[in-house]
Amino acid sequence: MLALGAPVVAFNPMFADLLGYQLPDAAWVWWVSPILGTIVYIWGGQPFLTGAVSEIRDRNPGMMLLIGLAITVAFIASWGATLGILDHELNFWWEMALLVVIMLLGHWIEMRSLAQTTSALDSLAALLPDEAEKVDGDDVVKVAPADLVLGDVVIVRPGSSVPADGRIVDGSASMDESMVTGESKTVRRGTGDQVVAGTVATDSGLRVEVTATGDDTALAGIQKLVADAQASSSRAQRIADTAAGWLFWFALGAALITALVWALLGMPDAAVVRTITVLVIACPHALGLAIPLVVSIATERAARGGVLVKDRLALESMRTVDSVLFDKTGTLTKGEPTVTGVHPVGSHHDDDVLALAAAAESDSEHPLAWAIVAAAGTRGLDVPKATDFSSSPAVGVKATVDGTVVEVGGPYLLETHDQKELSVAEQWREQGAIILHVLADGEVIGALRLADEIRPESRDAVDALHARGVQVVMITGDAQAVAETVAKDLGIDRVFAGVRPEDKAAKVAELQDEGKKVAMVGDGVNDAPALAQADVGIAIGAGTDVAIGSAGVILASSDPRSVLSIFELSRASYRKMKQNLWWAAGYNIAAVPLAAGVLAPIGFVLPMSVGAILMSASTVVVALNAQLLRRLDLTPQASTDRILDRV
Numbered sequence: 001m002l003a004l005g006a007p008v009v010a011f012n013p014m015f016a017d018l019l020g021y022q023l024p025d026a027a028w029v030w031w032v033s034p035i036l037g038t039i040v041y042i043w044g045g046q047p048f049l050t051g052a053v054s055e056i057r058d059r060n061p062g063m064m065l066l067i068g069l070a071i072t073v074a075f076i077a078s079w080g081a082t083l084g085i086l087d088h089e090l091n092f093w094w095e096m097a098l099l100v101v102i103m104l105l106g107h108w109i110e111m112r113s114l115a116q117t118t119s120a121l122d123s124l125a126a127l128l129p130d131e132a133e134k135v136d137g138d139d140v141v142k143v144a145p146a147d148l149v150l151g152d153v154v155i156v157r158p159g160s161s162v163p164a165d166g167r168i169v170d171g172s173a174s175m176d177e178s179m180v181t182g183e184s185k186t187v188r189r190g191t192g193d194q195v196v197a198g199t200v201a202t203d204s205g206l207r208v209e210v211t212a213t214g215d216d217t218a219l220a221g222i223q224k225l226v227a228d229a230q231a232s233s234s235r236a237q238r239i240a241d242t243a244a245g246w247l248f249w250f251a252l253g254a255a256l257i258t259a260l261v262w263a264l265l266g267m268p269d270a271a272v273v274r275t276i277t278v279l280v281i282a283c284p285h286a287l288g289l290a291i292p293l294v295v296s297i298a299t300e301r302a303a304r305g306g307v308l309v310k311d312r313l314a315l316e317s318m319r320t321v322d323s324v325l326f327d328k329t330g331t332l333t334k335g336e337p338t339v340t341g342v343h344p345v346g347s348h349h350d351d352d353v354l355a356l357a358a359a360a361e362s363d364s365e366h367p368l369a370w371a372i373v374a375a376a377g378t379r380g381l382d383v384p385k386a387t388d389f390s391s392s393p394a395v396g397v398k399a400t401v402d403g404t405v406v407e408v409g410g411p412y413l414l415e416t417h418d419q420k421e422l423s424v425a426e427q428w429r430e431q432g433a434i435i436l437h438v439l440a441d442g443e444v445i446g447a448l449r450l451a452d453e454i455r456p457e458s459r460d461a462v463d464a465l466h467a468r469g470v471q472v473v474m475i476t477g478d479a480q481a482v483a484e485t486v487a488k489d490l491g492i493d494r495v496f497a498g499v500r501p502e503d504k505a506a507k508v509a510e511l512q513d514e515g516k517k518v519a520m521v522g523d524g525v526n527d528a529p530a531l532a533q534a535d536v537g538i539a540i541g542a543g544t545d546v547a548i549g550s551a552g553v554i555l556a557s558s559d560p561r562s563v564l565s566i567f568e569l570s571r572a573s574y575r576k577m578k579q580n581l582w583w584a585a586g587y588n589i590a591a592v593p594l595a596a597g598v599l600a601p602i603g604f605v606l607p608m609s610v611g612a613i614l615m616s617a618s619t620v621v622v623a624l625n626a627q628l629l630r631r632l633d634l635t636p637q638a639s640t641d642r643i644l645d646r647v
Contacts, residue, residue: 004044008037008097033093034082041075044100061248069248071096073279086272102619132163135207145197148210156206162195165212165219172393173204174366186367188394203366204393218501247588255279258596274597274605281588281595291577293626298573305634306557307565314536314552316577318570320517321536324465324563325508327522328476328486331540332560333452335523337368337434339375341449343424353446355381357438360399360406363389368436369397371450372408396436407439408448417442432482454489457636461560462490464643468567471516475499475507477526501526505533521563538563561636568639572632580622587618 010016011032016023023029048071051064074096080086082093131142133155140155145163148154153169156162172190177199186202189195195208197217214220255278262271299309309315329335342350358376361369362383376383386399386406395416396409407413414421414437425435425447434450462472475496476483483497496507508530511518520527520534528550531537539551540558555562594606633639 004036004040005097005101008033008040009094012094013091030082033091033097034079037075037078037093037097040097040100041071044104045071045075047104048100061245066248066251067099069251070279071099073276074099077276092276129161129163133157146214148213150210150213152210154208154210156195156201156208158201158203158205161200162197162208164197164208164210165217166195166208166210168193168195168206169209170207171205173201173206174393176200176202247585250588251279251592254592254596262597270597274595277595277606278592281591291580293623294573294576294580294629297626297629298569298576301629301632302565302569302634305565305569306555306559306636307562307569307634308554309552309569310554311552315566315570315573317517318519318536318553318566319574321470321519321567323471323473323511323516323518325473325475325511325518325520325530325534326492326560327504327520327527327530328474328478328483329452330523330558331521332458332474332486332490333454334558335452337371337450338453339371339448340433340451340453341428342446343422343449344446345422345444348445350446351379351381353438354379354448355383356401356404356406356440356445357408357436357448358383359386359401360389360397360408360438362386363399364391364397366391366397368434368450372436372448404440405442407442408436410436413437413439414444419444422447430481431485432479454486455558455560457559457561458490460640460644461563462492464561464564464640466491467643473511475504475530477501502529505529508533519563519566521560523558536566538566557636559636561640564643565634565636565639568642569632569634572629576626576629579625583621583625584618 011023011029013023045068048064048067052068055061055065074092077086078092078096081091129145132145132148133140134143134148135153135155148164154163154166156173158173168189168191170191172188174186175189175195176186177196189206194211195206197212197219212218255275258278259271259275262268262274295312295315298315299312302309302315326332339354342354344350344353354372354376358373358381361372363386373383384401386401389397389399391397392409394410394412396407396413398405398407400406407417411421417439419437419439419442421435421437422444425437428435428447428449432451436448436450437444438446438448465472471494472490472492473494473496474483474487474490474492476486477499478497480495480497483495486492487495499507504526508518508520512533512535518534519536519538520530521538521540522528522531523540527539531539531550536553537551538553538555540555553566591606594604597605599605
């Protein structure tokens with residue numbers, strides 16, 4: 001379109017006079033602008049003309065009707081001037097072409113910024129395995145999960161996901177249910193227990209009898225919640241469209257008054273010229289770029305700061321949020337077990353207990369084993385070599401270390417050796433910790449406290465949100481004791497504990513019913529419905545694809561302080577939007593009366609060329625003002641510091 005619009009402008013006599021250059025002295029020159037301008041109007045103007053018709057049908061005049069009216073008036077007047085029917089001053093070919101190109105540019109920028117990058121519902125479906133191993137008599141056959149029926153028995157191998165909801169009929173395994181429940185630790189499931197599609201058997205194989213398929217599975221229920229919440233999410237009317245609606249009536253009223261006044265003065269030719277000039281000048285060239293440019297630069301700047309804005313309206317809404325709801329696991333905490341305490345017995349030192357436990361666990365692939373080995377590495381301990389490693393599901397591990405049999409495990413391990421747990425265990429249990437005892441040759445030598453460690457950045461994030469006057473709420477599937485411990489440590493205002501996945505969206509709705517504007521921050525499949533229900537859904541980039549697909553804003557890092565970056569960006573971009581709207585509307589408010597001839601009694605009528613210069617200047621000012629957003633530092637630390645410095 002730019003290739004067609006450029007010669008329309010360049011070969012227009014009025015534009016040539018304005019810049020002071022000579023056009024070739026040939027007959028064809030006169031027809032370049034009309035012919036190419038007609039193509040620009042029909043082809044390039046088609047989206048605006050179609051939109052104008054829709055706004056007329058909806059009785060909701062806005063940007064499209066204003067643009068459609070301006071280019072249509074300019075098109076008709078220009079042909080009239082070209083054919084000698086109207087005054088030559090009404091040759092608006094170059095203004096019309098410039099208007100279409102600028103508006104298409106703004107429209108393209110806006111559409112690009114609104115492009116969606118992932119599909120939440122597709123990501124939910126992707127949790128299921130591609131194939132299921134069904135037991136068929138003495139054989140095992142591979143089938144698609146969709147082909148399973150009630151009563152089928154499937155084999156779930158270690159590390160594989162369950163293809164459908166079912167009941168375990170043989171075996172036991174530690175199940176990773178974090179993608180459904182949000183719990184960071186695995187849960188032991190055995191014969192007779194129910195398992196959910198999409199969960200993973202981490203250490204052992206299972207045989208599962210299918211009890212639900214298709215739309216009846218828990219995963220499908222979450223999928224439906226996401227779809228319903230997305231469909232019911234409100235969408236505020238766009239700022240630019242609202243301004244354009246007012247500007248439409250302003251332009252139309254000004255044009256009617258102009259025509260009436262000049263006609264009453266007995267100057268019908270001037271009435272036609274002035275009225276058409278008003279309608280063309282009133283078109284919001286700068287207004288068409290005011291919002292899209294800010295959004296485009298803001299989203300680009302956000303991306304370089306580790307914040308991906310998928311939904312423009314989420315960015316606009318963030319500045320009004322007064323309640324931030326954090327999912328605990330993987331958001332405020334690291335989402336993985338960490339050794340947070342060692343309690344030795346007798347003469348043993350805590351480093352000795354941890355080193356022996358790490359030695360025994362060094363060959364295990366269990367997440368708790370990794371946490372113990374990592375803790376020993378963090379302390380710089382010398383971990384001895386272990387031999388004769390063995391593990392027993394739900395009991396623990398055993399290995400020989402320097403001639404001593406070292407065992408690490410839970411309550412069942414203590415029972416096998418007729419040992420009692422340490423007194424400190426009860427206190428740890430009330431805090432929601434995982435407790436493992438360490439035994440040497442059958443005697444307890446200490447205990448390990450493991451918990452989901454709080455991110456060090458979480459405290460700064462909560463403090464900065466409080467400084468903004470924002471309520472901080474935490475939601476988790478963990479027990480009340482665990483949730484209260486984390487909340488007390490961080491100074492969180494309100495806690496929802498023991499919340500099932502299907503109830504998280506309801507908790508968001510509960511806050512909204514209290515009049516709160518809610519931003520939800522989460523990283524798991526169980527968070528997806530709540531992310532979609534919230535006024536602003538914010539997904540941790542390290543989380544699952546479905547959480548990312550359900551959110552309007554995605555944080556590339558797991559730093560909760562990035563939420564403050566979104567607040568800062570929302571406030572700054574909204575400020576630029578308002579400034580640009582005033583610049584754009586200010587041009588129209590000043591130029592329209594002058595084009596109408598309000599100063600004609602003192603001998604001044606705004607020339608069309610001057611109006612064009614003002615139009616271009618307004619567009620340039622809007623573009624330059626939007627560029628100032630690039631200077632905003634959106635790193636989590638900088639955003640947090642700015643907010644805390646204002647207190």
